[in-house]
Every structure is written in C-alpha cells, then in structure tokens.
Amino acid sequence: MLAFILRRLAGTVLVLLTVSVFVFGFVRLLPGDPARLVAGPDATAEDVAAVRADLGLEGPVWRQYVRYIGQTLRGDLGRSAKTRQPVIAEIGARFMPTLWLTLVAMGWSTLFGLAVGVLSGVKRGRWEDQTAMVLAVSGVSFPSFWLGLLLIDLFSVRLGWLPTGGDDDWRSFVLPSITLGAGVAAVVARFTRSAFVEVAGEDYVRTARAKGVPERGVIWKHALRNALIPVVTMIGLEFGFLLGGSIVVETVFSWPGLGRLLVDSVSFRDYPVIQAEILLFSTEFVLINLVVDVLYAVVNPEIRLR
Amino acid sequence: MSEMAIGTVRIRSPLGEFWRRFTRRRVALFAGMVILFLILAAILAPWIAPYDATTPDYANVLSGPSFTHLAGTDVFGRDIFSRIIWGGRVSLTVGFVSVALGCIAGMVLGLVSGFAGGFLDSLIMRFCDVLLAFPGILLAIAVVAVLGPGISNVVYAIAVFSMPVFARLVRGSTLALKQTVYVQAARSIGVRKLPLILYHILPGTLPGVIVYLSLRIGTSILTAAALSFIGLGAQPPSPEWGAMLSDGRSYLGVADHLTVFPGIAIFVTVLAFNLLGDGLRDALDQKLR
Numbered sequence: 001m002l003a004f005i006l007r008r009l010a011g012t013v014l015v016l017l018t019v020s021v022f023v024f025g026f027v028r029l030l031p032g033d034p035a036r037l038v039a040g041p042d043a044t045a046e047d048v049a050a051v052r053a054d055l056g057l058e059g060p061v062w063r064q065y066v067r068y069i070g071q072t073l074r075g076d077l078g079r080s081a082k083t084r085q086p087v088i089a090e091i092g093a094r095f096m097p098t099l100w101l102t103l104v105a106m107g108w109s110t111l112f113g114l115a116v117g118v119l120s121g122v123k124r125g126r127w128e129d130q131t132a133m134v135l136a137v138s139g140v141s142f143p144s145f146w147l148g149l150l151l152i153d154l155f156s157v158r159l160g161w162l163p164t165g166g167d168d169d170w171r172s173f174v175l176p177s178i179t180l181g182a183g184v185a186a187v188v189a190r191f192t193r194s195a196f197v198e199v200a201g202e203d204y205v206r207t208a209r210a211k212g213v214p215e216r217g218v219i220w221k222h223a224l225r226n227a228l229i230p231v232v233t234m235i236g237l238e239f240g241f242l243l244g245g246s247i248v249v250e251t252v253f254s255w256p257g258l259g260r261l262l263v264d265s266v267s268f269r270d271y272p273v274i275q276a277e278i279l280l281f282s283t284e285f286v287l288i289n290l291v292v293d294v295l296y297a298v299v300n301p302e303i304r305l306r
Numbered sequence: 307m308s309e310m311a312i313g314t315v316r317i318r319s320p321l322g323e324f325w326r327r328f329t330r331r332r333v334a335l336f337a338g339m340v341i342l343f344l345i346l347a348a349i350l351a352p353w354i355a356p357y358d359a360t361t362p363d364y365a366n367v368l369s370g371p372s373f374t375h376l377a378g379t380d381v382f383g384r385d386i387f388s389r390i391i392w393g394g395r396v397s398l399t400v401g402f403v404s405v406a407l408g409c410i411a412g413m414v415l416g417l418v419s420g421f422a423g424g425f426l427d428s429l430i431m432r433f434c435d436v437l438l439a440f441p442g443i444l445l446a447i448a449v450v451a452v453l454g455p456g457i458s459n460v461v462y463a464i465a466v467f468s469m470p471v472f473a474r475l476v477r478g479s480t481l482a483l484k485q486t487v488y489v490q491a492a493r494s495i496g497v498r499k500l501p502l503i504l505y506h507i508l509p510g511t512l513p514g515v516i517v518y519l520s521l522r523i524g525t526s527i528l529t530a531a532a533l534s535f536i537g538l539g540a541q542p543p544s545p546e547w548g549a550m551l552s553d554g555r556s557y558l559g560v561a562d563h564l565t566v567f568p569g570i571a572i573f574v575t576v577l578a579f580n581l582l583g584d585g586l587r588d589a590l591d592q593k594l595r
Contacts, residue, residue, distance in 0.1 A: 011435075014432070015432070015435055015436055015439050016439075018432070018436045019436060019439055019440075022436065026448065026451075026452060029452050030452060137577065137580060137581065137584070138573075138577060140580060141524065141528070141573060141576040141577035141580050142573055143528055143531055143532065143535075143548075143551075143569065143572045143573060143576070144532075145531075145532060145535045145548070145551060145552075146551055146565065146568075146569035146572065146573070149551065149554075149555060149558060149565050149569070150565075150569070152558055153558045153559055153562060153565075157558050157559030158559060240441055241441055241442075243441055243444075244441030244442060244443045244444050245443075247443055247444070247447065247536070248443070248532045248535065248536060251535070251536045252555075262444075262447065263447075263536045263537070263538070266447060266450065266451045266455075266538060267455075267537060267538075269451075271451075274448070274451050278440070278444065278448050281440070281441065281444050282439050282440050282441075282444070285439055285440065285441055286439045289439075
C-alpha cells in the first residue's frame with residue numbers, strides 16, 4: 001500500500017512540475033513583448049522594464065524558471081497587473097467562497113444523484129427509471145448558465161424569494177449551488193444506475209436472494225456496497241470538474257470567487273493572476289485525482305497489486 | 307444467434323449489423339434526424355432566415371414573439387429566430403471542427419503510443435496526463451488567454467482539450483488489437499508498420515472513436531457556448547447562442563425571449579448529440595463510461 005502511494009505521489013509531483021512548466025511558458029508564449037503588453041501602449045521604457053522585472057522575464061530562461069519555482073513555493077506569485085496587490089492576497093480572498101460553493105453543490109448533487117441512481121436501478125425499466133434517466137440525460141446536456149438565468153428569473157425576479165447574486169447569507173447559496181450541482185447530479189445518477197444494474201446481475205446477489213435475504217438487505221448490503229466502489233471514484237473526479245464549472249456559474253451569479261476572478265483577469269489580460277489561477281486550479285485537480293486513486297486502492301486491493 | 311435457421315446462416319456485414327441495431331433505437335435515430343435538420347438549417351441559413359442576423363432595426367426593439375418575429379427581437383431590434391439559425395452555423399462549425407482536429411491529433415498520438423510502446427508511449431501518455439490535469443474549460447480559458455478572445459481561438463482551445471481523450475481511447479484499443487491473431491498474422495507475413503497500423507489496427511479503433519466523437523461534439527458546443535457567455539468566445543455582433551444568452555441577462559423578467567430561445571437552441575443541439583452518442587455506443591456495443 002505504501003509503495004503504491006509513494007509511486008502515485010511521485011507521478012503527481014512529475015505532473016505538477018510539467019504543469020508548472022506550462023504555466024511558466026504561458027506568458028512567454030504570448031505574441032509580442034508581454035511586458036509591453038501588460039504595461040500598456042502609453043508606458044515609458046522604465047515602466048516596461050519595471051513590468052518585465054515584475055513578471056520575472058529577466059535573465060536566461062532556465063534561471064527564470066528556477067526563480068519562478070522558488071518564488072511559487074514560498075507563496076510569492078507576483079503582483080496583479082490590475083490592482084497592484086500581491087496575487088496571493090487576491091486569490092486568498094476569493095478562495096473560500098469558491099470552496100464553499102463547490103462543497104455545497106457537491107454535497108447535494110452527490111446525495112441526490114445516488115438516491116436517483118439507486119431508485120432507477122431498483123425500478124429498472126419501470127416509469128420511475130425512465131423518467132429519471134430522461135431527466136439525467138437532459139441534465140447532462142443543459143447549459144448551466146441558462147439554468148442559472150432561468151432560476152434567477154423565477155426565484156429572484158418574479159417571486160423575489162432569493163437574491164440574484166453575492167454571497168451574503170445562506171439564501172445566496174441556494175441558486176448558485178443548484179446551478180453548479182445539477183450537471184453533476186445527473187452524471188452521478190446515470191453512473192450509479194449503470195453500476196447498480198451491473199452488480200445486480202452478479203452471482204453473489206443472486207446467492208443472497210436465494211438464501212432468503214430480504215430484498216431490502218439485498219439492495220443495501222449486497223448490491224449497493226459493491227456498486228459504490230466505481231461511483232466513489234467518479235464522484236471524486238466530478239469534484240475536479242465542478243471547479244471548472246464554477247468559472248461559469250460564478251459569472252452568472254456575480255459570486256466573488258476564483259472563477260470570476262479568472263474571467264475578469266483574462267478580459268483584463270492580468271497575466272500574473274491568470275498564471276497563478278491556472279496553477280492553483282490544476283494543482284487542486286491533480287491532488288483530488290491523487291486522493292481518489294488512493295481511496296480507490298484502499299477499497300479495491302486489485303489496483304494496488306497491479 | 308437468433309439469425310440462425312435450419313440449413314441457412316445469414317451473415318451480415320459489421321456495418322449492416324450496426325445499422326440494424328442502431329435503427330432499433332428510436333431515440334438515437336430521432337436525435338440523428340434532429341442533428342441532420344440542424345445542419346441543413348445552418349447550411350441554408352442565408353435562404354431560410356427571414357431577416358439579416360446583424361442589421362439593427364431600432365423601430366422594433368425588444369418586441370416579443372409574434373408572426374413577424376417568431377422568437378421576438380433583441381435590444382437592437384434584430385430578429386432572434388434568424389440569429390439562432392445563423393448561430394447554428396457558428397456552434398456546429400465550432401463543434402465539428404474542434405472535435406475533428408482534436409480527434410485526428412489524438413488518434414495519431416494514440417496509434418503511435420500504443421503501437422510503439424516503450425519510452426515514446428510513456429512520453430505521450432504523460433503529456434496527455436498533463437493536459438488532463440486541467441479541467442477542460444480551464445485549459446480552454448488558458449488557450450484563449452494566450453491567443454486572445456474570439457471564436458477561432460475557441461476552436462483551437464477545445465481541440466487541445468479533446469485530444470488527450472481520443473489519444474487514450476485509441477491507445478487502449480491499439481494495445482488490445484496488437485495482440486489479436488489477425489494483426490499477429492499480418493505481421494508474421496511481413497506487412498510493414500505503416501500499412502499494418504492503417505489497414506489492420508486503425509479500423510478496429512473506429513467504433514470507440516465514433517461514439518466519443520458524438521459525445522465530444524455535444525460537450526464542445528456546450529463549452530464554446532459557455533466561453534462565449536463569459537465573453538471569451540464569439541464577439542459581437544456575431545450571432546452565437548452563448549453570447550446571445552449573455553446579452554439577454556439584463557432583461558430577465560422583462561424580455562425573457564432573449565434568453566429562452568438561445569437556451570433552447572443550445573440544449574436541443576447538445577441533447578441530440580448526447581442521445582446519438584448513447585445510441586451509437588449501445589449499437590456498437592462499446593463498454594464506455
């Protein structure tokens with residue numbers, strides 16, 4: 001087990017290093033002189049030189065990279081070209097709102113998706129199953145930004161029950177988390193159903209029935225437990241995708257989180273912030289993948305012995 | 307097995323068998339027809355769109371759906387129905403072109419990776435791991451941040467994040483196909499590498515690729531619309547569904563037709579591609595997630 005974790009950890013570090021090279025190369029891939037681009041057309045030569053130093057664009061490339069990694073590890077991500085504040089402070093202020101939103105969305109969509117998936121699996125082929133699966137495939141195809149607008153239209157503009165944006169109290173969480181989680185709930189429901197149906201055909205489930213285990217016991221103890229193994233992996237991966245989804249949903253609801261900061265930064269060409277955000281998002285994503293893999297190995301010994 | 311009768315055995319070609327199974331799935335067949343219809347509407351846009359998509363008409367601003375303007379008009383008095391038809395060109399082109407680019411690049415990488423093995427295989431797969439280390443839309447935003455906003459850059463952005471998906475898929479089937487008797491046989495009679503890959507391995511990888519193509523086109527259209535919605539994709543006055551939804555945001559509760567019709571257009575198109583993909587998967591009997 002330890003060997004497996006170490007091996008996966010080494011792989012993760014390698015991926016993260018490569019990601020850092022990508023992010024590092026990002027500003028250097030820009031057409032033209034990035035320092036001039038950031039400084040603006042009216043900037044003097046001194047301004048451009050200052051920006052160049054700010055962006056870490058001086059000296060040989062390998063030395064720039066070493067310096068970049070060193071600074072990143074110390075939490076120094078440069079200054080925002082827009083606000084002149086340290087990037088780490090900008091991102092720090094936006095981190096918690098996004099995390100909370102993602103967690104709330106993840107929580108309800110997982111529980112709901114699992115419940116619907118199991119219901120569909122148990123009632124396979126009946127109207128409950130068919131309705132749920134039509135809703136699920138629609139949920140996967142539904143543009144989240146449109147769902148957000150429809151919810152705002154109904155609950156904020158027409159009924160006036162919930163705010164249209166911001167993150168003031170629990171009420172402002174309702175619409176964004178529904179919008180963000182809907183797609184995940186649909187994916188979880190579909191996946192749980194197929195995992196459940198597959199397991200329900202296994203010999204041990206038939207054996208359980210044959211030896212007289214009550215139907216409820218068959219479903220909860222024998223079928224669901226085994227069906228959950230692949231579902232857990234999938235949910236972990238969906239968590240990563242929720243981070244991506246938050247970029248769009250935060251824009252719809254003016255949520256003061258990382259996603260909206262990223263969109264604003266791209267429009268403003270605030271490269272230090274964009275770089276830091278991309279690094280942060282992908283690090284989170286890679287770490288989640290690592291945790292999922294390890295959890296999977298814990299529940300499924302076959303993987304460990306690969 | 308049910309095709310067997312005493313004395314006769316009917317053998318269908320793989321394509322015929324696929325077609326028989328596919329046409330049994332009414333939903334997928336219907337989805338396929340919807341897609342054909344959308345493609346046709348997009349191609350015929352200059353002839354069937356009742357109005358021009360970009361010319362403003364300030365006498366008819368924000369009017370609701372009526373017989374003269376089936377889906378109403380927007381802030382500039384432009385006919386929304388016409389803009390949706392023209393917008394189909396943008397969305398479908400982005401969907402097809404970006405996925406085609408990603409698919410071709412991914413297939414080449416996957417074939418090389420699976421066939422060559424060894425160091426090259428590890429290198430290509432680690433490269434794909436890195437690309438997959440970004441949530442799709444984030445990678446797209448990064449590409450747009452480098453290349454600048456605009457719909458053609460969105461195409462490249464989506465192609466980049468579709469590529470590793472196809473590379474992994476094709477690599478997997480290539481590894482399996484390499485072990486099959488017919489590939490071993492072809493190799494033993496001295497078929498050279500390139501023909502071996504092109505004629506013996508490539509066709510075997512296609513079923514999985516076809517299923518993913520349909521599913522990815524749906525995802526790509528959705529991603530492109532999302533990017534346009536947040537202002538990084540199609541730029542005004544270009545009629546793009548996501549951008550139209552974004553324009554209508556300020557008029558929620560006042561002029562809902564601004565957001566409802568583009569929303570329906572995106573939803574129906576993406577749903578059709580997803581249903582088609584599901585049907586193809588079942589018909590091709592692919593064990594994909």
